[in-house]
Amino acid sequence: MPRFDGTQFAKQGVVIVTTNYRLGRFGFFGHPALTAAASQSGEVLGNYGYMDQIAALKWVQRNISNFGGDPGNVTVFGQSAGGESIHNLLTSPLATGLFQKAINESGNGRVNQYYGRTLTRNAKTVGASAEEQGALFAQGFGINGSDTSALQAMRALSADQIVDGLNSSTLNSPHSLATFSGGSIVDGKLVLDEPENLYKNGQFTKVPLMLGVNNADLGFSTPGISTKEQAYAIFGPQNLGAAAAAFDPSGTASVASIESQISRVITMDEPARFIARTFTSAGVPTYLYRFSYVAQSVREKISGATHGAEIPYVFDTLSSTYGTAVTSQDEQVAQRMIAYWAAFAKTGNPSDAGLTNWPAYDVALDSQMEFTPAGTLQVNQPSPLKAQIDLIEPLNDANKTVNRQYQ
Template identity: 35%
Template structure:
């Protein structure tokens, strides 16, 4: 069925032989892009109707057609949010009317180019495709078509509520994930107009964007919409017993509590509130995906073991010092380390709390960074790689990003090491966006990373990039490519990750990767 839809869409798309033509035709109408020299950008392209009024908290519907030629030279507003997704970022202009995407295509394409669809991070509460860091120009110059998509955030994207569940035939929440699926569907149907190959689509994302990919890979609604996946620092594989907020009944309870915090006793009352008001109250309670019957019938861990996942080539990875940008460790000492962990995470099993030894204050700070790195990202990515290697027929490649960018000094959370999001300047090949003291090693790492990523998008194998060899990850002899510093192969099997395995196995009642009897 999807193949027939794509064929019909390709027949509708008025694609000239050179993707550099600035006017293209998609199903909704014609678009005029911006010539960037070696690439052409089409910005603020609607992929769904504005989710406003009675469409608030409903699945996205197709964008309306327009007449004439639409100017696609500027970004659309970001989805509703407060604050920023990264330190130093300027808060974006926002609107509830935000379901737009952007396309960067090479100036000249001899044949259909691979497509890379970027899903931004931001904890499902923040993020904008208009961030200069996310511009696809430099990747497009490597011969790929790059797409970045916006999706509803916070309560707009993830509110579950009993009334919404009744409206949705037993399902609510996950409107932001439905947006991502709608955007991928639009890409399949229209990307040929930009010179892209609808049968060679790679989804890639970071943080919440990578978490989304772990969910899309196990969602029946997203099956067949992409051929490869790259997940940077984000996955959802921990036991649901430790994350009960993901269960629909609990999410509905939080939704009712959120509505009450705004003085609303019904969904009709919530729909009548202005968009800004919905960011008040207990909005943080309703800013995460939900396991529900339609979009996410199973948690990713269980879906993998049931073999209900997209069996596609996969890259996963983590940054060596994720925790440095997530926790201010400047005040951590050997004396207060345990209390700080307890204040943030509650009581931990003794095996886990003792897995990060230290004696001095400096070692305590390093231990806290390592703990936060493994707890929030390291174990999930290691789990994902092992599950894919165990269950999939296609390869998985694992990396650890270790290059320390020359971040500006003065902010301990932003200025330390290979932290969360530090790889983005390299992966997008955007070092020149910042007037920092980039070294030859930085530039080599950026070239390597962009080359690996675009090679993988082209063939499913990053080794076409003519960089250091990157063997596939196998459970019998796991190897991880370190990006930056040495570009050597390292082993991920740290004692700390093994401790997480034992703790989570005790919670699940069975060893990692084993099926229920």
């Protein structure tokens, strides 16, 4: 994909490796017949997509020196679902020692990332287990039971039958929700638990971390919100005034914009601060950013940096997204971003890029680097969203935002 072309990273002196991994039911799938067949071998099950990522990292360890790379200086990075992958790699014992630094772009990592989905039903399961979803999928093809004949019948299905119409547009249809795990499965070997729980318990690989979100990032608004009072109800009656002051200080914001901002802070901004605080408190160098820049050619159409908007800047591949409309200011932002990312990959400190000093996150200062709407670099201490994030934090701590986020 042109946006992920690594040429500009190579020019920064970085060897970049992009990997494919299995998706859909090929990547994340459980079934009682698979579990039964693996009961003696102790085989890892369910998260086949993450197994691919770990296999790729092991390949890097074996081979990257042949390409001029250093197997002792590996940085993993990903965005969105790729950011979720980074959380899994940071908290999986099967990935220990395979990388020395991590970058997470818009990866959440806080609130019910796996929807409470375990491989096999147990006391922690929320909704259906992956095995139950897999069994329902198989039943749609007349395959029942958990014996070897059921396993053989499933393995005889064609690729198209296994995909069964699943794609990003049908993922949330009732049929797909019922029969597809949707992503990470708590299997107890590769994925031990929700990343939030593992981070809180200190069960993570303590390597330098860079992470951040965009100022108009992803959120999951609650349907049916038609008044500001309904939007603020999640904060409780004692916090209605504080919520109004934080999310609508002028009193002129629309209900839709308020609800969108609340959902973004739930999904992205507060989790990023939670992780930055957690890593910093563990003595790990952590660098937090906020990306607020919008390409000059689309500013009349787009008011903020949406989910994934930072990618062509990080890779300095702006023409893949904006064609010939790329301006000198746009390109300057890209050059600064890739310089920071490359410096962090090399040394673990983005300030080694020689640009504006990017301070490590400080819990008391709540410090972060902002790539501003004007195209400049600005160190914010504290975050401009501090009041909003402070309101969301206790809700995310108590997992009171799960239904709002995913319903």
